[in-house]
Amino acid sequence: MTIAVSILPAQQLAVLNDAYRKAVARKRLRFALATAVFVATLIIAAVGAEVNLRTFFTHFGNFVSYFDRVLTLEDGTRVWTNIGEWLWGWQKWSLLLGETILISYVGTLAGAVLAFALNFLAAENTAPAAWLRILVKRFLEFCRTVPDIVFALIFVIAFGLGPMAGVLAITIHCIGALGKQYSEIVENIDMRPVEGVRSTGAGWISCMRFAVLPQVAAGFAGYTLLRFEINVRGASVMGFVGAGGIGQELVVAIRKFYYSDVSAILLMIVLTVFVIDIGTGWIRGRLFGRDRHA
Known part of the structure; x- marks a missing residue:
């Protein structure tokens, strides 16, 4: 079957081509201006932050040499040539890592429960009163603006050294972080089920239970598992201020220049985070009803 292709008159085609070229030119101009503004903003920010490329490249060798030292045993051999010497304290470090995971777990769970209770009051479409929202x-x-390590330092001063300070710090920071994420999920729900439940004369709590919660449960679970991964890393750092966990052992190794111990502890932390990441990814996949591949 023959298909006829209509050809516009030359004058009309020239007008269309000219309009197309002008549109492309305007788009390229906007892109060039946006790029120039971005570069200028980046340079100004770098100057304000005192980023000095000369200093960076001059002292970059110190960064490389430090990693060279942490991968070297006291006898001058590489750490992987004598795994037993390198990981000599793996039993003690494993217990401290377990403590770090427990700190993260308890803090995340407590923070998630409190964030769950507060997020419905913070969401614009479910808050019972504007002043309360x-x-x-x-x-x-406030809870998420103050860094968790600052909270940990405050609680160490108040309650002394140990895991309790870390748990309280993670709990408070979790309330703020998860509360915001939960409330944003709630603000994007379909309000028709809420109106339907409300039309039956149900109260506010019943509306949240039967109309809102079924829509947001999967999202809440996903964000909570993600926050647990983040808190494991955060709890590792909190040990620097005495809030328990593997961080205390790591900061001792850094201060006493036990270079091979630093790399061994970091390796165990990284492997632990990998395992947790894979495990939580699998759990999210099961909860959301689809296969996840690491």
């Missing part, structure tokens, strides 16, 4: 939002902002 504003108050809860400001509280959540």
Whole structure:
């Protein structure tokens, strides 16, 4: 079957081509201006942050040499040539890693429970009163704005050295972080089920239970597991201020220049995070009803 292709008159085609070239030129101009603004902003920010490329490249060798030292045993051989000497304290470090994981678990669970209780009051479409929503939002902002390590330092001063300070710090930071994520999920739900439940005369709690929660449960679970991964890394650092866990042993090794111990502890932390990441990914896949591949 023959298909006829209509050809526009030369004058009309020239007008269309000219309009197309002008549109492309305007788009390229906008892109060039945006790129120039981005580069200028980056340079200004770098100057304000005192980023000095000369200093970076001058002292970059110190960074490389430090990694060379942490991969060298005291007898001058590489760490992988004598695994037993390198990982001599694996039993003690494993116990401290277990403590770090428990700190993260308890802190995440407690923070998630409190964030779950508060997020419905912070979401714009479910808050029973505007003044209460504003108050809860400001509280959540405070909880997540202050770094968790600062909270850990405060609790160490208040309650002394140990895991309790780490648990409290992670709990408070989790309330703010998860509360915001939960409330944003709630704000994007379909409100028709809520209106349907409300039309039956059900109260606010019943609306949250039967109309909102079924829509957001999977998202809540996914964000909670992700926050647990983040908190494991955060709990490892909290040991620097005495909040328990593997961080205390790591900071001792750094301060006493036990270079091979630093690399061994870091290796165990990295492997632990890998295992947790794979495990939580599998759990998310099971909860969301689809296969996940690492």
